[in-house]
Amino acid sequence: MQQVKKGDTVKVHYHGKLTDGTTFDSSEGREPLEFEVGSGMVIQGFDNGVLGLTAGEKRTVHIPVDQAYGPKRDDLFMEFPLDRFPADLTPEKGMVLNMSNGEGQQMPVVITDVREDVVVLDANPPLAGQDLVFDIELVEIKGGSPLIIMP
Structure with a gap:
């Protein structure tokens, strides 16, 4: 065979x-x-x-x-300013979002922390x-x- x-x-x-x-x-x-x-x-x-x-x-x-x-890469965690989120979106830990990398490619990110003025995003593969x-x-x-x- x-x-x-x-x-x-x-x-x-x-x-x-x-x-x-x-x-x-x-x-x-x-x-x-x-x-x-x-x-x-x-x-x-x-x-x-x-x-x-x-x-x-x-x-x-x-x-x-x-x-x-x-392995999870530290360089794929990023802080994103809270005031740059749309007004009708309330970021929450665990929420999955799609971001554009500036070249038109979409990538999923997960919110890992919401702080006073920034949201921590994880762009590692799930x-x-x-x-x-x-x-x-x-x-x-x-x-x-x-x-x-x-x-």
């Missing part, structure tokens, strides 16, 4: 959990996730976790922080600093991109 190798395009069903068992994402009720193995489309630990699987095979993969979203566990089922191996050899 064909086993997954780097460069293959695969379809998988998955159930993502934190180490305490809390579910953060699942493909249940949706189409399988399709990606090219080794292309950087998914986190490194997930990429590595499908290598060697055959169609229909299931595996549980434990992914450490450094192969997931990395799963940064977490070890992750994925139950993965390989649905299909579609094969890699065709290799073209020129003379």
Whole structure:
């Protein structure tokens, strides 16, 4: 049977959990996730976790922080002046907002603290600093991109 190798395009069903068992994402009720193995489309630990699987095979993969979203970075915490928030918005700890980075790209941020004149925002990915566990089922191996050899 064909086993997954780097460069293959695969379809998988998955159930993502934190180490305490809390579910953060699942493909249940949706189409399988399709990606090219080794292309950087998914986190490194997930990429590595499908290598060697055959169609229909299931595996549980434990992914450490450094192969997931990395540790929380202090440089991604920022203070934002309270008076720059819209008048109709009352910032609260835990609130998720979308900010623009000045180049038109949107990024989610979480309010971690509301002080007298500033709001502390966390722009780290929501799963940064977490070890992750994925139950993965390989649905299909579609094969890699065709290799073209020129003379």
